[in-house]
Amino acid sequence: MNKRIYFDDPYQVEFESEIIDRVKHNNRMALVLEQTCFYPESGGQPADKGTLNGVELIDVIEDEGRILHIVDQDMQEKKVKGKVDWKTRFDYMQQHAGQHILSQSFWELMQGKTRSFHLGQNVSTLEIDIKKISDLELEKVEEEANKVVFQNREIKTYFVDEDKIGEVPLRKPPKKSGVIRVVEVSDYDFSACGGTHPFRTGEIGLIKILKWGRIRNNLSFEFVCGSRALKDYTLKNRILLQAASRFSVGEEEVPDAIEKLFADLKSGKKQTRNILMKLSELEARDIRQNAKSGVIKKVYFGRSRDDVRHIALNIIRNPGYIVLFGLKADNIANLIMARSEDVDFDMRELIPAASQLINGKGGGRPSLVELAGDNVENLNQILAELGSEFLKS
Ligand SMILES: [Zn+2]
Structure with missing residues (x-):
């Protein structure tokens, strides 16, 4: 068995060791060392990062009780000098504890x-x-966890024989048999765990739950500890300050400012809609006044379909009109065709020919049909063709 230095001293990050075996793992070289500081991926904690003789490790895994140090190149040395990346190690220690x-x-x-x-x-x-x-329960859980951090309790690790493990008030029964490694947050939590943890809870720093959601039949909580919590606080503070400055309000007033902005936007949209309706009424009147016959053809570009439909509806409110409108917007050809109540013609009869001409489809009622297609060329000509069909009848 390889000696796991991190069991006793998670702060030791440099070591020397004999290479006791070389094996292949997924076509890569894996070194087995007499002793190691490297933690292999296990129990939800990722493997340590670092180097052996200056060569970056690709991974550290546990395989049948042995720790495999996976490297990208052949290493023929008898001995290696290992160096664990402390920043990552300590980060993992904070999150795990x-x-x-x-x-x-x-x-x-x-x-x-x-x-x-x-x-x-x-x-x-x-x-x-x-x-x-x-929300209150969540707050209480966070408060309790952070209280244990601030008490700066000792985190002890020790080994207990399988037959004595019943005497330890473990939070969860151990997954392994034989000698069990117990990690005890003094008088608070007892876990069977092979991971790396700091010696005192104060080193964990702030514990913060960021959000939660449902998973299977349970709840899943996202959290950060220590340096990650500071980083998160910095980011969120910056975002909040930016928002407050953009709204020219204090930080606490940002939610209200957003609500007000939404309300303003909503009423602004309503006003715009009313103005556009009024405008289409005026446009419709103008078109009627200048029309040479009861059949009105017109092609619009880049307008909204709602606008164009409104103009059509405003025209056919008056007796004796047939409206054939084309609209080219966002590279889509639209046809909006309508007739006044007193005109005896089912506009749906135009659908087969119109569908073919604009290479699209559509539908509607006897007094109004709408189509959309991808042939955006020659909408004027298409309307002329549809109109001539119509005039023959
Ligand atoms: Zn642990």
């Missing part, structure tokens, strides 16, 4: 059992088997 405390807080306050834990690159997730949580 924070998880122990958070899990126990969920258990103490809500009888929520931890179903899974994943230490991610930016945030970590904790799945707790509870069905719901209120």
Whole structure:
């Protein structure tokens, strides 16, 4: 068995070791060392990063009790000097120990059992088997967890024989048999765990739950600890200050300012709609006054379909009109064709020919049909053709 230095001293990041075996793992070279500081991926915690003789490790995994250090190139040396990337290691220590405390807080306050834990690159997730949580309960869980951090309790690790493990008040039964490694947040949480944790809870720093959602039948919580919490606070503070400055209000007033902006936008849109309706009435009147016959053909560009339909509807409100409108917008050809109540013609009869001409489809009622297609060329000519068909009847 390889000696796992990180079991006793998670702060040691440099070491020397004999290479005791070289094996192939997925076509890559994997080194087995007599002793190592490198933590292999396990229990939701990713593997450490770092180098062996200056060569970057690709991965560190556990395989049948052995720790495999996977490298990209052949290393024929007998001995290696290893160096674990401390920044990543300490980050993982903060997140992992924070998880122990958070899990126990969920258990103490809500009888929520931890179903899974994943230490991610930016945030970590904790799945707790509870069905719901209120804002107040969430706050209490966070408060409790941070209280344990501020108490700066000792985090102890020790090994217990399988037959004695029943005497340890473990939060979860161990997954492994034989000698069990216990990680104890002094008098608070007892976990069977092989991970890396700081010696005292104060080193974890702030524990902050960012959001939660449903997963399977449980709730999943995203959280950050320590440096990640500071980074998150910095980002959110910056966003809030930017928003406050944009609205020229204090930070607490940002939500109200957003509400007001939405209300203004809504009433502005309503006003615009009313003005456009009025405008289409005027346009319709203008078109009628200048029309040479009862059949009105016109092609619009870049207008909204609603606008053009409104103009058509305003014209046919008066007796004796047939309106054939084309609209080219966003590279789509639209046809809006309508007739006044007193004109005895079913506009739907135009649909087959119109569909073919604009290479599209549509439908409607006897007094109004609308089509859309992708032949945006020659809309004037298309309307002329449809109109001539119509005039023959
Ligand atoms: Zn742990």
